[in-house]
Amino acid sequence: MLNFICAAVLNVLWRTILLRPFKLVTVFLHEASHAIACKLTCGKVEGIQVHGDEGGTTQTRGGIYWIILPAGYLGSSLWGMLLILASTNLLTARIAAGCFLAALIIVLFVAENWTLRGLCIGFIVFLGVTWVLQETTKFRILRYIILFIGIMNSLFSVYDIYDDLISRRVHSSDAEKFAEVCPCPCNGVGWGVIWGLISFLFLCGAMYLALVILS
Template identity: 40%
Template structure:
């Protein structure tokens, strides 16, 4: 029979090994989430974007300043429907955007339980990924290439819808132009703005449609009719998920990108240089 002292010592030794093992991981987490000066500026810009978008969203006439970007994030919304429809065996017939800030995706088949929320959640996920990439110039370059591919797919599904085609072409033109300015530094702020806009649009559009105006033809109302619950309930759930996506994008950006602005520009010079 082992002595009592040995019985007490072994658990303590095991606990010590656990502390030694997990200690560096905890220190690594703290270090990764330490905010440097460049990241503070990025967080400040995100906060300014949130305030500016919130103001422009509700001020009459001035809100038209956001119209091109609203069209853009609506395109993300519709792309989310289309992409999920294709992933679940459905067929996308067309995508169209409406001048009155609406959009529709005509599709057949697919799994409705996934394709219906994919519009809101897909656009918020895209927004979170763009916010993540907006913390770094090179990552913003990569994001712009991925966006370009998504835009081309949307353009293919848009067919003859002139507003969708015009919105996509202007967005691609803006992204390309930013590549040639100061080693693509402005591209980071454009990607960041589009990301914030896309993340917040999902939340505000759900609240506007389901809580304030209670429109019955929303994705959430169709989802509620098919699978139960209320449209308001599903809208709130999707809004919370969208905010969690946005928070995850910010935290991941802080953890992943610690380079100063000068370091980012130097890295950008060697990644698909434009000068």
């Protein structure tokens, strides 16, 4: 039930400034996924930026390009799924929050612009305060914060794929670049549809599994 309440709240507040920090977190996870894919394929990450207009860039050198390109959207969807599932239990929510805090601290030192640095500092403080309240008071909301970030990440990933790759076809998008290096006949829009379906399946699968775990 909480999954659907969070989704409804997000739908109502989608275009308000209240969700801007959470959208920027999703952009951060998108760019972090590119960076992780680059590292896993023996490339070098030269810098990560998150911009105030909800855009972002990851400068990489080397690695396997056709793995790095789709890792942004699909990796972001995977993070959303993992956070939703982690929210079903207090222990896993603590682990997710701890991992998230560690990632933010690491990225704080490699960030190349103040938007990303400010985002990292803001969420480090936000999650730290939430965790302290969780452990020392009756204000126990850590699980719900992790759930909210997970659903926000999943929904924004699906929306971003539709907006960037399908509805208005940005020619510098990851999908257009992927179409250039992949021998398959799909163009950027085709890859956008495929990635969008995969991201939507991640979201549906996460919500279904969360309901099963909590039932």
